[in-house]
Amino acid sequence: MIIEDEKLICNELSKLLENNNYEAVILKDFKNALNEILEVSPDLILLDINIPFINGEALLQNLRKESNIPVIMVTSINSETDEALSISYGADDYITKPYNPNILLLRIGAVLKRTKTNYNTNGNELIYKELKFDSQKGIIKKEDIEIELTKNEMIIFSYLLNHQNKIVTREELMTTLWDNSEYVNENALTVNISRLRNKLKEIGYVDAIDTRKGLGYILS
Amino acid sequence: MKIGAYFKDNLYKLLVFIVCYVFNLLIFFAFKVDRSVIISSSFLYVICFLFILLIPYFRKKKFYDNLLANIESLDKSYLVLETLSKPEFYEGELLYQALYEINKSMNENVRLIEEHLQDFKEYIEMWIHEVKIPLSTLVLMSNNHKEQFDKKTKLQLKRLEDYVDQVLYYARSENAEKDYLIKEVDLSKVIKNVGLKNMDDLLENKIDYIVENVDYKILTDSKWLEFILGQIVNNSIKYKRNIDNSYIKIFVQEAQEKTTLVIEDNGIGIKKSDLKQVFDKSFTGENGRNTNKSTGMGLFIAKNMCKKLGHKIDIESKYNEYTKVYITFAKNKFYDVLK
Numbered sequence: 324m325i326i327e328d329e330k331l332i333c334n335e336l337s338k339l340l341e342n343n344n345y346e347a348v349i350l351k352d353f354k355n356a357l358n359e360i361l362e363v364s365p366d367l368i369l370l371d372i373n374i375p376f377i378n379g380e381a382l383l384q385n386l387r388k389e390s391n392i393p394v395i396m397v398t399s400i401n402s403e404t405d406e407a408l409s410i411s412y413g414a415d416d417y418i419t420k421p422y423n424p425n426i427l428l429l430r431i432g433a434v435l436k437r438t439k440t441n442y443n444t445n446g447n448e449l450i451y452k453e454l455k456f457d458s459q460k461g462i463i464k465k466e467d468i469e470i471e472l473t474k475n476e477m478i479i480f481s482y483l484l485n486h487q488n489k490i491v492t493r494e495e496l497m498t499t500l501w502d503n504s505e506y507v508n509e510n511a512l513t514v515n516i517s518r519l520r521n522k523l524k525e526i527g528y529v530d531a532i533d534t535r536k537g538l539g540y541i542l543s
Numbered sequence: 544m545k546i547g548a549y550f551k552d553n554l555y556k557l558l559v560f561i562v563c564y565v566f567n568l569l570i571f572f573a574f575k576v577d578r579s580v581i582i583s584s585s586f587l588y589v590i591c592f593l594f595i596l597l598i599p600y601f602r603k604k605k606f607y608d609n610l611l612a613n614i615e616s617l618d619k620s621y622l623v624l625e626t627l628s629k630p631e632f633y634e635g636e637l638l639y640q641a642l643y644e645i646n647k648s649m650n651e652n653v654r655l656i657e658e659h660l661q662d663f664k665e666y667i668e669m670w671i672h673e674v675k676i677p678l679s680t681l682v683l684m685s686n687n688h689k690e691q692f693d694k695k696t697k698l699q700l701k702r703l704e705d706y707v708d709q710v711l712y713y714a715r716s717e718n719a720e721k722d723y724l725i726k727e728v729d730l731s732k733v734i735k736n737v738g739l740k741n742m743d744d745l746l747e748n749k750i751d752y753i754v755e756n757v758d759y760k761i762l763t764d765s766k767w768l769e770f771i772l773g774q775i776v777n778n779s780i781k782y783k784r785n786i787d788n789s790y791i792k793i794f795v796q797e798a799q800e801k802t803t804l805v806i807e808d809n810g811i812g813i814k815k816s817d818l819k820q821v822f823d824k825s826f827t828g829e830n831g832r833n834t835n836k837s838t839g840m841g842l843f844i845a846k847n848m849c850k851k852l853g854h855k856i857d858i859e860s861k862y863n864e865y866t867k868v869y870i871t872f873a874k875n876k877f878y879d880v881l882k
Contacts, residue, residue: 331674335683342687373672399675401711403724403764421679421704423824424686426739464598501739508753 324365326350327397328374336369345431349468353377358384365392367435372398372405378411380412394439395430397422425498432485449484451542452528456484465526474521475511478503483532483542490526492539515519516540530534544603550763553596560592599632606630660718667714671707678704698743705777709840712770723764723852729760730804734793737772744780750808751790759795759802761872767848771856772806774841775868779808781828781837788849806868813860821845821858832867 325340325347327333337347348363350356353375360368368386372379381395382469396409399420406417412443415434449456455464461477463470472480482499483491493512500507507515523531535543564585571581592824606627623663624642625712682700731754738745738752745752748800779791789809796803809834817828824843831837849856853870 329680331680332676332683333679335687338687339683399672399679400724401708403726404768407724407726420675421682421700423739424683488615493742497742498739501562501742502735504754506738506754508749508751509746540589 324348324350324360324363325372326356326360326368326379327371329371330351339428340431342427343428345484357389360386360392361389364390367431368392368394368396369397369431372396372400372409380409383409383414385413387541393434395434405483423498425495426453428504429499429502447502449481450486451484454526454528456480461524462527468526470522470526472519472522474503475500475505475507475515476522478505479515479519483540487542490535490539494541544600544607546600549600550596556592556596560588564588575838602632603630603635605740606632606635621646664714664718667710671711674707676720678707694743694747698747701740701743705773708770708773709838709844712767712841712848713844716844716851723767725762725764725852727760728763728765728768730761730795730802731757733765733768733772737776738768740769740773741776741780744777745791748783749782749787750780750783751787751788753792755792755794757793757795757804759797761802763852763854763872767852771845771848771870774845775806778841779806779810779866782810782812782866784809784811800874802872802874804870804872806870807865809865812862812864813858814862818858818860822856 325333325336327336327349333349340347350359352359354390356374356377370379370383370542374382377385379396379398383396386392386394389401393415394413395416395418396406396414397418397420398405401419409417416430418430445518449458453465456462458477458481461472461474463472463480478500479496482496493509497507497512497517520532522532523529531542533543535541567588568581571584586816609627610623613623614620617626624639624646627639629857630636630639645748678700682697685700686697707793734757736755738754739810741752786809792805792807794805794807796805811830814829818825820826821828822842822845823839825839826843827837827839831839846856849870852875855869857871858866858867860866
């Protein structure tokens with residue numbers, strides 16, 4: 324759910340989210356913000372601090388009395404004090420405008436993952452066709468064949484897997500890697516992808532990762 | 544108050560006294576007064592005169608000596624009035640009153656200017672928040688409609704954002720009031736954020752971002768430090784050399800009392816003659832003039848911010864070889880005890 328009073332940002336933001344397989348709802352009535360939130364009961368809220376009638380921090384405080392819905396504060400005020408305040412009111416993350424859209428998506432993913440693993444402790448295992456992928460240990464398993472991935476390959480593979488059947492740009496992969504403190508350059512990314520391809524080929528998945536020229540990669 | 548100078552200043556009294564005394568002697572002689580009377584009255588005269596001369600000196604000396612000594616010892620000498628007790632002689636009272644009035648009017652003026660400055664700063668901050676709204680809309684649009692916006696637009700948007708941030712932090716760092724929050728911060732996280740922010744620029748310019756051994760916790764304001772590192776990384780990008788293996792290397796040198804963060808690049812470096820002035824306001828130097836992209840403000844603001852946060856910033860460079868920037872964070876033992 325997007326809580327933001329700037330129409331254009333709302334529209335672009337919901338477009339961005341919908342392009343990435345999220346369902347976006349925009350808050351309509353700022354006067355009854357709290358009721359509307361509870362009614363929609365979203366998985367996550369992107370909350371601006373400067374909103375009409377009630378400011379974002381106060382809204383967050385009120386919300387926390389009723390519910391634990393994850394909240395990411397999105398604001399143009401870039402200060403440590405405001406961040407500390409928001410976190411103390413119960414925000415799960417704090418992002419300043421103008422944000423890099425890829426990073427915003429990563430943060431959303433991270434917050435959702437963090438809050439969901441509370442219910443399901445087995446959240447580290449992903450499944451691709453007959454493969455089991457343990458993203459914690461970096462191991463791909465097919466029946467009893469095990470293949471170990473390097474950290475970079477693992478980051479790339481889990482990102483592709485989370486966006487299966489969608490074109491993933493090099494930029495998205497790059498941002499994900501850098502966000503995991505792996506500051507690779509363009510060549511290294513290409514090398515990592517071809518290594519990952521070879522490893523998948525070894526266990527019988529030829530052309531699992533397809534290159535779309537000028538656009539990116541797709542895991543089918 | 545020097546006694547010699549005081550006597551010199553009161554020389555006219557001595558002259559008046561001598562003239563009067565000479566006339567007096569003449570009168571005594573004319574009336575043929577007895578010699579013993581002349582001697583004893585002369586003695587009285589001189590004693591009287593000395594009292595008249597010296598009593599005011601000692602009355603004033605205490606006040607003026609205090610005044611001068613306090614002006615000397617105070618670092619804000621305009622506060623001297625607060626340190627003095629009200630004098631008990633007329634001249635002193637006049638001076639005291641005058642100083643009081645001058646002080647008051649100056650305080651009012653300073654307050655007015657401070658208010659103006661505060662208003663201006665608030666306006667700048669507000670303006671920056673406002674301008675970031677269309678800016679973020681543009682960033683989102685450039686991401687959602689890649690067919691209309693190419694990579695160049697994105698890089699230009701980032702430049703715009705950098706300049707806006709520079710104004711924000713300039714306003715914050717120049718302001719007397721505290722605008723930061725010091726707490727324990729993961730150095731690696733700050734470095735990551737700086738990297739992510741400059742990723743496109745770094746990749747576009749084929750500069751490797753090498754980060755080694757930075758898992759330290761330091762005491763700082765993470766936003767401020769992010770900005771400071773951003774300025775340094777930006778400079779490294781701006782002043783890279785045309786070679787194949789350009790890099791920016793960030794690492795920590797740990798010592799007992801302090802943690803030093805080093806940001807090293809193999810860019811064009813800084814000439815020795817310019818090195819001392821790189822932290823000066825509006826200084827662009829030869830590199831800045833050659834590239835025409837320099838405002839000369841980045842490092843100046845960075846240095847100011849470091850000073851406020853209590854970090855030390857130094858620079859070392861060899862022309863056409865490398866530039867190294869050192870930021871030193873002191874370790875706080877008191878904080879360790881608290882933990």
